[in-house]
Each structure stands twice: as C-alpha cells, then as structure tokens.
Amino acid sequence: MSSPMLSRRTALLGAAALPMAAAATSANASAPMLGLAQENFRRVKVGNFEVTTLLAGTRPVEDPHKIFGLNVDAETFNSVSAAAGLSTAAAQFFFTPTVVNNGSELVLFDTGLSGAATVQALESAGYTADQVDKVVITHMHGDHIGGLSTDGTPTYANAAYVTGAVEFDAWSGTDNENFDGKVAPLAEKTTMLDDGGSPASGITAMAAFGHTPGHMAYMVEDSGTQLIIGADFANHYVWSLAHPEWEVRFDMDKAAAAATRKRMLDMMAADRTAFIGYHMPWPGIGYVEKNGDGGYRYAAHSYQLML
Numbered sequence: 020m021s022s023p024m025l026s027r028r029t030a031l032l033g034a035a036a037l038p039m040a041a042a043a044t045s046a047n048a049s050a051p052m053l054g055l056a057q058e059n060f061r062r063v064k065v066g067n068f069e070v071t072t073l074l075a076g077t078r079p080v081e082d083p084h085k086i087f088g089l090n091v092d093a094e095t096f097n098s099v100s101a102a103a104g105l106s107t108a109a110a111q112f113f114f115t116p117t118v119v120n121n122g123s124e125l126v127l128f129d130t131g132l133s134g135a136a137t138v139q140a141l142e143s144a145g146y147t148a149d150q151v152d153k154v155v156i157t158h159m160h161g162d163h164i165g166g167l168s169t170d171g172t173p174t175y176a177n178a179a180y181v182t183g184a185v186e187f188d189a190w191s192g193t194d195n196e197n198f199d200g201k202v203a204p205l206a207e208k209t210t211m212l213d214d215g216g217s218p219a220s221g222i223t224a225m226a227a228f229g230h231t232p233g234h235m236a237y238m239v240e241d242s243g244t245q246l247i248i249g250a251d252f253a254n255h256y257v258w259s260l261a262h263p264e265w266e267v268r269f270d271m272d273k274a275a276a277a278a279t280r281k282r283m284l285d286m287m288a289a290d291r292t293a294f295i296g297y298h299m300p301w302p303g304i305g306y307v308e309k310n311g312d313g314g315y316r317y318a319a320h321s322y323q324l325m326l
C-alpha cells in the first residue's frame with residue numbers, strides 16, 4: 020500500500036531518472052577499451068635547471084629471474100618478489116632518456132632503442148631534435164645508443180657528443196655491430212671524458228663502472244639541489260635495491276657492478292639525492308632509503324622537485 024503522495028513522487032522520480040538511465044546504459048555500452056596509458060614525458064626542476072624524463076619505450080619481459088638474481092635460488096627470488104607485491108612471471112621494462120636544460124644548453128642523456136620514439140617524447144615535452152646541443156651517452160648498450168642515428172643519419176643534427184673515454188675504448192675494435200653502426204660514425208664529433216669531467220655547466224661525470232666497462236652516471240647540480248642521472252647502475256627498483264648483490268644478466272662485470280651499486284645507493288641514501296634510473300618505473304625519478312636489512316628501498320619522487 021502506498022500513499023498518493025509517495026506514488027506521485029515515485030512516478031516523478033521514475034520519469035526523471037529514465038532518460039539518464041538510458042543514456043548511462045548506452046554510454047557504458049559504447050565506450051571502447053582504450054588499453055594502458057601514460058604520458059611520455061615528465062619535467063621537474065633541479066634548482067633553475069629543467070630536467071625532463073622521456074619515455075622512449077616500455078614492454079613486459081617474461082621470467083625476470085633469468086635476468087635478476089642470477090646468484091639466488093627461485094625460492095629466494097619468489098619470496099623477495101612476493102614481499103614487494105611483484106609478479107615473477109613477467110616484469111615491465113621501461114626505457115627512459117633524460118633531457119636537461121641548464122639555461123645555456125639542451126643536453127640529452129642516452130637515445131633509446133631507436134630515434135623515433137625518443138624524438139616523439141622529446142616533441143611531446145616541447146623540444147625539437149634540432150634543439151639538442153649535446154648528446155651524452157652513459158654507456159654503449161643498444162637501448163642507449165640505438166637512437167643516435169635514424170636510417171644512417173644523425174637523429175640530432177646540431178648536436179655534439181660526449182661519452183666516457185673508458186667506455187669508448189672498451190667497445191672500439193671489438194667488432195660490435197651497435198658500436199660500429201651507431202657510435203663510431205660520430206667519433207669525430209665526440210668528446211671523451213673521465214670521472215669528474217663535465218659535459219656541460221652544472222653537470223659532472225661520475226665513474227660507475229661494472230654494468231659496462233666505462234659506464235658513467237652524471238651529477239646534475241644547481242642552486243644547492245642535486246640529482247643523479249644514474250643510467251644502469253641499478254636496473255630494478257626492488258631486485259637491484261633491496262639486494263644490490265644480486266647478479267644481473269646485463270652487468271658485464273658482475274662483481275664490479277654490485278660494488279658500484281652498493282656504493283652509489285649508500286651515497287644516495289645518506290645524502291637523500293634524487294636520481295633518475297633509465298630502467299626504473301616510469302617516470303623514472305626517485306630516492307633511495309636504507310631498509311634496515313642491509314639493503315635499500317626505492318621511494319618514488321612525489322613533488323620534491325616541483326617546489
């Protein structure tokens with residue numbers, strides 16, 4: 020039994036609600052699934068410098084224990100992964116060049132697997148390839164040098180090049196297809212530097228050997244703020260930070276890479292220095308904390324470098 024008032028109200032509500040319900044139903048039915056999405060650049064500031072990470076690529080890779088933790092058994096790998104809420108079936112890989120505008124030069128660190136994706140992200144970020152004044156190569160693996168040229172032509176037409184002398188010498192004459200195809204043709208335009216050398220004002224090379232023979236990280240510093248472009252000194256935010264001693268397939272000298280990892284993580288945790296990791300989860304910017312267990316924890320950047 021309902022009162023006349025209630026009936027009328029119900030009727031009114033029903034009439035009013037009907038078109039909306041119909042619209043909602045049809046919108047629900049017609050919106051397509053769009054797939055995963057993320058922006059392809061992120062800009063922060065380090066003092067007065069503008070530092071932009073560029074997402075040149077991302078993809079899942081199966082069976083990550085074949086890459087990380089080569090010196091630990093499956094049970095250990097699985098339990099460390101489970102504690103961090105990570106799948107052991109696949110890991111998502113990210114490829115993240117960085118571009119720094121120090122006010123006088125636009126300096127690109129590493130170039131991605133190919134020129135196209137990095138240039139696309141660079142353009143999303145508001146720059147053109149022609150504006151890049153210098154390209155700094157941290158080390159000479161394909162995912163870092165692949166974008167130096169596109170169809171045999173330098174991708175960054177106006178750029179000079181800078182890389183570590185030890186790295187360049189280690190790869191030259193080894194019949195490495197990537198080096199011969201990408202780096203060697205630019206040798207005359209390339210400046211070599213050593214630990215402590217400076218590719219541009221406010222930026223200093225830091226020897227971080229091990230991943231490759233002459234792998235370099237770079238300290239960016241302005242107005243009392245520091246950020247390290249860490250490249251591949253640590254390649255996973257859990258497996259390489261919680262256990263820097265875990266061996267990584269891509270580290271050419273595993274013992275040296277582990278020692279470098281430990282030294283850099285220790286320094287970053289002590290100094291609370293922000294770092295960009297080429298393979299850290301997008302947008303690749305974070306901090307390092309001691310986890311009290313002899314290892315380290317990754318703390319993703321939130322807004323520290325926005326203020």
Ligand SMILES: [Zn+2]
Pocket residue numbers: 160162163251297298
């Ligand atoms: Zn890499």
